[in-house]
Amino acid sequence: MISIVIAEDQEMLRKAMVQLMELNDELEILGDVPNGEDALQIIKDKQPDVAILDVEMPKMTGLEVLKAVKDLKLNTKVIIVTTFKRPGYFESAVANDVDAYVLKERSVDELVVTIKSVMNGKKEYSESLMTSMFKYKNPLNPKEQLVLKEIGKGLSSKEISKVLFLSDGTIRNYTSTIIDKLEADNRFDAWQIAVEKGWI
Structure with missing residues (x-):
């Protein structure tokens, strides 16, 4: 049984x-x-x-x-x-x-x-x-996923930098890399793509 x-x-x-x-x-x-x-x-x-x-x-x-x-x-x-x-x-x-x-x-x-x-x-x-x-392997590394999760909460780069203890410039670099990787129009579009694919 x-x-x-x-x-x-x-x-x-x-x-x-x-x-x-x-x-x-x-x-x-x-x-x-x-x-x-x-x-x-x-x-x-x-x-x-x-x-x-x-x-x-x-x-x-x-x-x-x-x-x-x-x-x-x-x-x-x-x-x-x-x-x-x-x-x-x-x-x-x-x-x-x-x-x-x-x-x-x-x-x-x-x-x-x-x-x-x-x-x-x-x-x-x-x-x-x-x-x-x-076919659709997650292109984001763990740090990028963390940044994107915070973007999804509506936080600015400056606010995210405080949450993740990174500089504002580093967050901006991560954000532009994420947008490039996901071929997104902007940071919120990137967040939406990642959520739809189940990547974050």
Whole structure:
């Protein structure tokens, strides 16, 4: 029997997944929750074999829950399901050793195959997600990502320089490099591009 926790903020979809999985004698649903915070709590309390996490949820994202599970060295396998083909999300999931990263549009039967696959120690990634990751690799280094996050808060170069303890000139250099790398019209356009791609 494989024990499972499901975290998905769309209630109808979550309940449908639970009902369909409960028809399978090999699976046992230990709980289903609508947000990442509850997901992490139930994973810590019940230590299921597998956690199925939506990538975008209130309180904590699926990626944040994944990182916490791996940092805590829990034995729970993590499958992230998503409707977003954002290369940055996939990159982050792989960097945090996700067990499977698959598209939400697949059937529950296909998801059960994935569950059994990760229980056998295999990794599984949807092909279209892998293609988008290699096609749109994040061109920003960690410092540039930090600067861009602050730009997204509406801060000026001077204000960002105080937050990041760098000179105003350095921030301006980073900003112009970011705009060039993302082929953006201006700093806010750059921020928007990076958010859409899941790079920050």
